Amino acid sequence: MESQLVLGIETSCDETAAAVVESGRTIRANVIASQIDLHQRFGGVVPEIASRRHVELILPVVDRALQEAGASLDDLFGIAVTQGPGLVGSLLVGISAAKALAFARGLPLVGVNHLEGHICANFLAHPDLDTPLVCLTVSGGHTALVYVPRPGEYEVMGTTRDDAAGEAFDKIARVLGLGYPGGAAIDRLARGRDPGAIPLPRAMAGEGYEFSFSGLKTAALQFLERARREGRKVDIGEFAAAFQEAIVDVLVEKALRAAREKRVSRLVLSGGVAANSRLRERLARQGAALGLDVRWPPLELCTDNGAMIAAAGYFRLKAGERAPLSLNAEPALRL
Numbered sequence: 492m493e494s495q496l497v498l499g500i501e502t503s504c505d506e507t508a509a510a511v512v513e514s515g516r517t518i519r520a521n522v523i524a525s526q527i528d529l530h531q532r533f534g535g536v537v538p539e540i541a542s543r544r545h546v547e548l549i550l551p552v553v554d555r556a557l558q559e560a561g562a563s564l565d566d567l568f569g570i571a572v573t574q575g576p577g578l579v580g581s582l583l584v585g586i587s588a589a590k591a592l593a594f595a596r597g598l599p600l601v602g603v604n605h606l607e608g609h610i611c612a613n614f615l616a617h618p619d620l621d622t623p624l625v626c627l628t629v630s631g632g633h634t635a636l637v638y639v640p641r642p643g644e645y646e647v648m649g650t651t652r653d654d655a656a657g658e659a660f661d662k663i664a665r666v667l668g669l670g671y672p673g674g675a676a677i678d679r680l681a682r683g684r685d686p687g688a689i690p691l692p693r694a695m696a697g698e699g700y701e702f703s704f705s706g707l708k709t710a711a712l713q714f715l716e717r718a719r720r721e722g723r724k725v726d727i728g729e730f731a732a733a734f735q736e737a738i739v740d741v742l743v744e745k746a747l748r749a750a751r752e753k754r755v756s757r758l759v760l761s762g763g764v765a766a767n768s769r770l771r772e773r774l775a776r777q778g779a780a781l782g783l784d785v786r787w788p789p790l791e792l793c794t795d796n797g798a799m800i801a802a803a804g805y806f807r808l809k810a811g812e813r814a815p816l817s818l819n820a821e822p823a824l825r826l
């Protein structure tokens with residue numbers, strides 16, 4: 492029987508990842524080498540450092556994925572690689588490796604949109620998941636509401652005009668001295684605290700499907716600065732809860748309204764911020780009240796990984812799609 496194994500390669504940001512997925516549904520190996528330790532002291536991803544580290548890691552990571560899957564390159568049906576969006580220098584490392592391997596072994600190659608990968612993580616995690624659905628992708632690099640009428644078809648309803656949701660969490664966490672990335676730390680500090688004690692803005696709530704988080708970030712920074720000037724001590728837990736709630740309020744309101752407008756009964760989450768406990772709790776509760784089936788992937792499939800790229804690529808390869816060896820990185824690739 493023809494092989495159904497696809498090697499997926501993902502290097503769009505600071506994760507060097509490779510995975511082997513069977514028939515677009517079964518993960519045989521999912522190897523992720525995080526570079527977070529390298530970037531931590533800079534408080535964010537340094538593109539030059541990220542690309543150099545990807546160069547060092549990409550072949551060992553691919554080798555390990557094949558080894559864990561008990562497969563060799565010759566067992567593959569094809570190779571899928573993230574083409575964009577992302578950091579150009581980082582994307583190029585994965586693309587060059589994928590092209591070299593595909594050319595050397597005469598394997599079909601396909602480029603995958605990183606956001607399509609995030610959405611497909613849900614099909615990987617939930618084999619019974621059906622379309623139509625609405626997906627809210629929220630990570631350090633992206634905030635997007637996407638309508639998926641059927642597999643492989645996407646209508647972007649809205650993205651962020653400025654900061655991504657995760658980026659907003661990270662920037663405030665940094666100011667609070669919580670380290671990078673700080674979304675999970677804010678989530679932890681906010682647990683059980685009153686989210687309504689500090690008033691913060693909800694930009695663009697109730698209108699359209701675009702997001703904007705830079706105003707919230709400025710308001711939060713000004714609140715901290717004023718307290719410092721006036722010698723007032725800020726309760727960090729209370730502040731974290733208020734800040735988190737301001738982001739979650741907008742995400743929940745728009746996601747639920749999008750699902751209603753598209754008349755879908757399924758809403759899925761993806762991206763690193765999908766790990767946020769308040770976002771999950773509110774979407775599950777308010778979604779259930781509206782009769783929505785709300786789901787998200789396990790954490791290792793929420794954050795950047797190669798399996799989601801392999802899954803998305805499998806269906807494209809099956810449909811006969813092939814990328815030429817001139818395939819190039821597209822840092823601003825649209826869905």
Ligand code: KG4
Nearest residue numbers: 630631632657672674675678763764767794
């Ligand atoms: O998907 P991801 O690994 O990277 C990108 O593709 O950007 O997402 C990382 C982001 C970071 O901004 C991090 O602060 C955020 O996800 N994050 C969280 C939580 N866990 C991770 N944000 C809020 N609450 C969390 N529990």
Ligand code: ZN
Nearest residue numbers: 609630794795
């Ligand atoms: Zn991502």
